[in-house]
Amino acid sequence: MSRPAIIAEDLVVAYGDTIALDRSTFTIPAESVTAVIGPNGSGKSTVLNVIAGLVEPLAGSIEVPARSNGRHRIAYVMQTTKINDALPVTVREVVAMGRYAGLGPYRRLGADDREAVRAAMERTGISDLASRHLTELSGGQRQRVFVAQGLAQQHDVLLLDEPLTGIDITTAVAIDEVIHEEVARGSTVVMTTHDLSEARAADHVLLLSGRVVASGRPDEALTAEHLKAAYGPALLHVEDDRIFIDDAAHEPADTRHVHRDRIIHTESSPGDAHQD
Numbered sequence: 001m002s003r004p005a006i007i008a009e010d011l012v013v014a015y016g017d018t019i020a021l022d023r024s025t026f027t028i029p030a031e032s033v034t035a036v037i038g039p040n041g042s043g044k045s046t047v048l049n050v051i052a053g054l055v056e057p058l059a060g061s062i063e064v065p066a067r068s069n070g071r072h073r074i075a076y077v078m079q080t081t082k083i084n085d086a087l088p089v090t091v092r093e094v095v096a097m098g099r100y101a102g103l104g105p106y107r108r109l110g111a112d113d114r115e116a117v118r119a120a121m122e123r124t125g126i127s128d129l130a131s132r133h134l135t136e137l138s139g140g141q142r143q144r145v146f147v148a149q150g151l152a153q154q155h156d157v158l159l160l161d162e163p164l165t166g167i168d169i170t171t172a173v174a175i176d177e178v179i180h181e182e183v184a185r186g187s188t189v190v191m192t193t194h195d196l197s198e199a200r201a202a203d204h205v206l207l208l209s210g211r212v213v214a215s216g217r218p219d220e221a222l223t224a225e226h227l228k229a230a231y232g233p234a235l236l237h238v239e240d241d242r243i244f245i246d247d248a249a250h251e252p253a254d255t256r257h258v259h260r261d262r263i264i265h266t267e268s269s270p271g272d273a274h275q276d
Helices: 044-052 091-102 111-123 139-152 169-184 196-200 224-231
Strands: 004-015 018-029 033-037 059-063 074-077 157-161 188-193 204-208 212-216 236-239 242-245
Touching: 004 044, 004 188, 018 044, 018 059, 018 188, 018 204, 018 212, 033 044, 033 169, 033 196, 044 074, 044 157, 044 188, 044 204, 074 139, 091 111, 091 139, 111 139, 139 157, 139 169, 157 169, 169 188, 188 196, 204 224, 212 224
Parallel strands: 033 188, 033 204, 074 157, 157 188
Antiparallel strands: 004 018, 004 059, 204 212, 236 242
16 A cells, blocks of 8 residues: 555544544544545545544544645535526636635636636546536536536645546546546545446445445455445345345336446456446
């Protein structure tokens, strides 16, 4: 494993009187893709929030060099992309918001900022949408816009809350490519997901169920034993070496969802296409 980007020891996170993440110790390697997976309400978004510094631990500690010593080189793309329809904001303006934190008060975007915005839109394939209002866009297009906003920020760590959920396959492939480009550029990507195939394609996995059940390479963390501990026997089914999860967070389907066979990566062979 490479040097750590995040180190947590005996971490406990709570919202009021509710424990969202119970005592957990884990390390997230730098310059890699870490998938955070678990059933609904297992603490996935909480892990991103505490990494970003949006919530403070109730107990234990978390070390994030990207936001230590006065630095804040973390970009956070949250799951929700809802906006106020009355707000007259364009795609370019939304992406440019990613540069505001580094400007300081009363400063305007400079040439470097404008170039970062342009490059982020180009990487996510939304340059032609720059002057359009967000309310005119599809869900997949909006997702690209918010990912571009994250890319435009100065960051060492990119946090993505379910970036591949509920979007078309073209957008999913485009975002997946950007994720791996980020790692190649030296960034650390931490993304939440409900899909086992996405987690299996990551470099590192955190499996949650109100705490960290397992952490490590996908083949180490996503064993049937660990998955059963996280999802419970009522939700997890293993038949003929295929894993089925009946999770309310998934789209309704007539049949069980076969995660192990579902992938979106363009480098995969046709025989690896997803099955339901």
